[in-house]
Amino acid sequence: MVFLHFNFSMKKTWWCFIFVTWLCLFSFSDARTELKARHTEHLAQYNHTLALILVEYASAVYLSDLTQLFTWTCSRCGHLTEGFEIIELVVDVEHCLQAFVGVAEDPHAIIIAFRGTNGHSLQNWIEDLYWKQHEINYPDMDDAMVHRGFYTAYHNTTIRPAVLGAVERAKKFYGDIQIIVIGHSMGGAMAAFCALDLTVNKQENKVQVMTFGQPRIGNGVFASLYSELIPNTIRVTHDHDMVPHLPPYYYYLPQKTYQHYPREVWLYNIGLGSLAYRVEKICDGSGEDPSCSRSVSGTSITDHLVYYGLDMKSDDPEACRIVTNSYVQNTSIRDSKGNLILSRDPATPFLQLRR
Ligand SMILES: *[C@@H]1O[C@H](CO)[C@@H](O)[C@H](O)[C@H]1NC(C)=O
Ligand SMILES: *[C@@H]1O[C@H](CO)[C@@H](O)[C@H](O)[C@H]1NC(C)=O
Numbered sequence: 401m402v403f404l405h406f407n408f409s410m411k412k413t414w415w416c417f418i419f420v421t422w423l424c425l426f427s428f429s430d431a432r433t434e435l436k437a438r439h440t441e442h443l444a445q446y447n448h449t450l451a452l453i454l455v456e457y458a459s460a461v462y463l464s465d466l467t468q469l470f471t472w473t474c475s476r477c478g479h480l481t482e483g484f485e486i487i488e489l490v491v492d493v494e495h496c497l498q499a500f501v502g503v504a505e506d507p508h509a510i511i512i513a514f515r516g517t518n519g520h521s522l523q524n525w526i527e528d529l530y531w532k533q534h535e536i537n538y539p540d541m542d543d544a545m546v547h548r549g550f551y552t553a554y555h556n557t558t559i560r561p562a563v564l565g566a567v568e569r570a571k572k573f574y575g576d577i578q579i580i581v582i583g584h585s586m587g588g589a590m591a592a593f594c595a596l597d598l599t600v601n602k603q604e605n606k607v608q609v610m611t612f613g614q615p616r617i618g619n620g621v622f623a624s625l626y627s628e629l630i631p632n633t634i635r636v637t638h639d640h641d642m643v644p645h646l647p648p649y650y651y652y653l654p655q656k657t658y659q660h661y662p663r664e665v666w667l668y669n670i671g672l673g674s675l676a677y678r679v680e681k682i683c684d685g686s687g688e689d690p691s692c693s694r695s696v697s698g699t700s701i702t703d704h705l706v707y708y709g710l711d712m713k714s715d716d717p718e719a720c721r722i723v724t725n726s727y728v729q730n731t732s733i734r735d736s737k738g739n740l741i742l743s744r745d746p747a748t749p750f751l752q753l754r755r
């Protein structure tokens with residue numbers, strides 16, 4: 401009796417296993433081929449020169465001295481970004497977020513940059529990502545699910561109205577120029593939501609995205625819709641950086657699993673010491689190219705904090721502290737929660753602010 405019963409449940413388990421495997425393989429390959437077929441034709445082209453310029457903004461947005469940022473005289477405001485004119489700098493003190501909007505000379509574009517998670521909270525944030533499954537439906541997109549934390553960081557804070565307002569002002573002055581949205585880490589996730597917001601809600605059709613070490617932000621349906629709406633997206637990953645591996649990708653939960661959108665560019669090193677050189681691998685249109693960062697284990701925080709040799713973390717261990725001088729304090733607006741917005745009318749000559 402006991403033996404029979406055991407046998408029966410073994411059989412049941414076995415069938416369950418076969419069924420689930422079949423289900424996974426089926427829906428998984430289905431989603432993948434769909435994504436591939438639709439996007440291989442108009443995949444974003446990777447431009448190395450442009451990446452070196454854009455990573456400078458993604459590094460600078462981490463800085464805490466708002467005066468130097470606002471006047472673009474900061475230590476990370478290097479020669480590749482010379483001539484950049486900030487129009488808006490926003491610090492959401494409540495949620496420890498920072499972003500800026502400005503206009504660059506080369507490429508002639510509106511640049512929107514988002515800061516990632518700051519300082520010592522990074523470790524906790526990464527640990528949290530292993531378990532994050534709190535997803536919400538992306539508005540007006542059936543079955544597209546996204547990470548609640550990343551979504552609300554952009555949509556439910558001071559950041560969104562400040563960014564949209566600045567883009568509007570910039571366009572009034574500079575016309576219908578290209579918009580490039582960038583960010584590192586969680587800032588990359590916010591960049592993606594911002595680009596979608598501009599495309600879907602503001603009918604912008606010239607939005608380009610480049611992110612560095614960003615986590616996954618939504619499910620397969622979301623990834624597919626995203627890449628259809630913003631095909632001009634490059635998602636740079638670095639060697640064993642652990643954040644692009646999070647939240648984890650589960651083969652066996654095809655409907656639930658987080659999935660990346662294309663196009664990944666994986667930076668990694670070959671060789672040792674003075675013989676080492678960097679490879680930039682342009683990945684396929686699936687978003688989850690098994691020969692790119694997926695081919696290694698995501699075990700490194702160090703690799704997360706350096707992209708193209710630049711620091712991608714705050715200069716200030718006291719995360720979220722604000723450094724300003726009285727000039728900036730007089731030009732800025734603080735809301736009741738202490739959030740800070742520095743704005744400039746694009747028509748004002750920028751040099752006036754350098755003092
Ligand atoms: C790459 O980007 C740089 C900097 O914006 C630009 O000057 C160059 O023309 C671009 N190259 C291509 C092939 O688009
Ligand atoms: C955003 O904030 C509002 C009110 O502060 C809240 O009702 C809403 O649920 C929040 N949205 C999300 C997605 O958390």
Ligand SMILES: *[C@@H]1O[C@H](CO)[C@@H](O)[C@H](O)[C@H]1NC(C)=O
Nearest residue numbers: 725726727728729730731755
């Ligand atoms: C800022 O405002 C204060 C008080 O209104 C004033 O005393 C100070 O001179 C101003 N600073 C600058 C740099 O404009």
